[in-house]
Amino acid sequence: MRNQSHQFPRLVQLAAMAALLGSGSAAMAQAWPAKTVSIIVPFATGGTTDAIARTMGQExxxxxxxxxxVENKPGAGATIGADYVAKAKPDGYTLLVGAVHHTIATSVYKKLPYDFQRDLAPVSTVAMVPNVLxxxxxxxxxxxxxxxxxARKSPGKMTYGSNGNGTGQHLIAAQFSMASGVDLMHVPxxxxxxxxxxxxxGQIDxxxxxVTPVLSxxxxxxxxxxxxxxxxxxxALPDVPTLDESGLKGFDQGTWFGVLAPVATPKDVVARLNxxxxxxxxxxxxxxxMDEIGAVPVGNTATQMATQIRTDTDRFAKLVKQAKVTIE
Structure with a gap:
C-alpha cells in the first residue's frame, strides 16, 4: 500500500503532463497570433496577386x-516565393498567396526545391479572376x-508577355497558339x-x-x-466576348488565388485562418x-482547395506536355 501511495503523486504528475501536451495545439491556436503575420506574394508589385493580398491583409x-x-518575392514563375514559404517556420506567421501558376510550375520546371502539394498546406481559395487577351x-x-x-502573316514575330515562365498567362498563350495555329514569341x-x-x-504586342492590372x-x-x-x-468587361464565342470552342481558363502555409503549421491555426x-x-x-479589380470572391474549405490543386496539377501536366513547355 505504501508503494502505491508513493506512486500516486507521480501518476498525477504524468497525467497532468499528458494533458498539457495534448492541449498544446489548442493553446497555440489561442495564443496565435502574438506578432506580425507576413503574407508572401511571389510576384512584383502592381499585379493581381499583389492587389488581392493587400486587400486581404488589411481585412x-x-x-x-x-x-x-505583404512582402513581394518575385521570380522564376512564382516559385521563389513558394520555396521561401515552404521552408519557413511552420508557426502561422509566414503565409503564401498561391495561385494556379504553382500547379503549372510542378510540370514545367524539371527541378524544384520544394513540392507544392507535399510542403505547403492549403488554407482557402480567396478569389478567381478571368484572364483577358x-x-x-x-x-x-x-x-x-x-x-x-x-499573326499567321508573320510567324514568330508577334510578341506576348507573361508574368513569368510556366505561369498561367504563359500556358494560356500556349493553349491559344495551339488552338489557333499561330506562332507567337514569348516575353516573360x-x-x-x-x-x-x-x-x-508598345514594347510587346x-x-x-x-483582368485586374489591365482593366483601367x-x-x-x-x-x-x-x-x-x-x-x-x-x-467587369460584359461587352468583351469569350475566346469560345470568338471561334476557339471550349476554351476555358481562368486564374485562382488562395492562401497556403508551411505544411507542419498547427491544424488549429490553419482552421482559424480558414x-x-x-x-x-x-x-x-x-x-x-474585388468587383473594382474584376475578381470574384471564393472562400472555400482547405479540403476543397487541396482538391482544386490536385485537379489543376493533373490538367496542366497534360497541357504542358502537349505544348512542350519545359524549363531547366
Missing part, C-alpha cells in the same frame, strides 16, 4: 488584432479572328506590373494577363480587349474591392 489584420504585412492599340486587330490572321516578366508598363509602351487601361482606351479566356464573360478568410471573402468590403 485579416482587423480580425486578428495584429499587423499583417489584350493588345496594344498599335496592333491593327479589332477581334480575335483579325489577330490570328495577322517578373510580374504583371512591369509587363503592363511594356504593353502600354499583347498579353493574356488577368482598357476602360481608358489605352489597351484593346479582344476576348476573355473563361467560358463565361467577365462581369474561418477568418471565408468570412473576409463573404464580407461586403472585400466583395466591393
Amino acid at each position: 485579416l489584420s482587423k480580425v486578428l488584432g495584429q499587423p499583417v504585412i 489584350v493588345v496594344n492599340p498599335n496592333v491593327p486587330a479589332r477581334n480575335v479572328k483579325e489577330l490570328i490572321a495577322l 516578366y517578373k510580374g504583371s506590373g512591369p509587363l503592363t508598363i511594356d504593353l502600354l509602351g 499583347m498579353s493574356f494577363d488577368t 487601361h482598357i476602360r481608358a482606351g489605352k489597351l484593346r480587349a479582344l476576348a476573355v479566356t473563361t467560358i463565361k464573360r467577365s462581369a 474561418a477568418e478568410l471565408v468570412k473576409i471573402a463573404n464580407s461586403p468590403e472585400f466583395k466591393k474591392r
Whole structure:
C-alpha cells in the first residue's frame, strides 16, 4: 500500500503532463497570433496577386488584432516565393498567396526545391479572376479572328508577355497558339506590373494577363480587349466576348488565388485562418474591392482547395506536355 501511495503523486504528475501536451495545439491556436503575420506574394508589385493580398491583409489584420504585412518575392514563375514559404517556420506567421501558376510550375520546371502539394498546406481559395487577351492599340486587330490572321502573316514575330515562365498567362498563350495555329514569341516578366508598363509602351504586342492590372487601361482606351479566356464573360468587361464565342470552342481558363502555409503549421491555426478568410471573402468590403479589380470572391474549405490543386496539377501536366513547355 505504501508503494502505491508513493506512486500516486507521480501518476498525477504524468497525467497532468499528458494533458498539457495534448492541449498544446489548442493553446497555440489561442495564443496565435502574438506578432506580425507576413503574407508572401511571389510576384512584383502592381499585379493581381499583389492587389488581392493587400486587400486581404488589411481585412485579416482587423480580425486578428495584429499587423499583417505583404512582402513581394518575385521570380522564376512564382516559385521563389513558394520555396521561401515552404521552408519557413511552420508557426502561422509566414503565409503564401498561391495561385494556379504553382500547379503549372510542378510540370514545367524539371527541378524544384520544394513540392507544392507535399510542403505547403492549403488554407482557402480567396478569389478567381478571368484572364483577358489584350493588345496594344498599335496592333491593327479589332477581334480575335483579325489577330490570328495577322499573326499567321508573320510567324514568330508577334510578341506576348507573361508574368513569368510556366505561369498561367504563359500556358494560356500556349493553349491559344495551339488552338489557333499561330506562332507567337514569348516575353516573360517578373510580374504583371512591369509587363503592363511594356504593353502600354508598345514594347510587346499583347498579353493574356488577368483582368485586374489591365482593366483601367482598357476602360481608358489605352489597351484593346479582344476576348476573355473563361467560358463565361467577365462581369467587369460584359461587352468583351469569350475566346469560345470568338471561334476557339471550349476554351476555358481562368486564374485562382488562395492562401497556403508551411505544411507542419498547427491544424488549429490553419482552421482559424480558414474561418477568418471565408468570412473576409463573404464580407461586403472585400466583395466591393474585388468587383473594382474584376475578381470574384471564393472562400472555400482547405479540403476543397487541396482538391482544386490536385485537379489543376493533373490538367496542366497534360497541357504542358502537349505544348512542350519545359524549363531547366
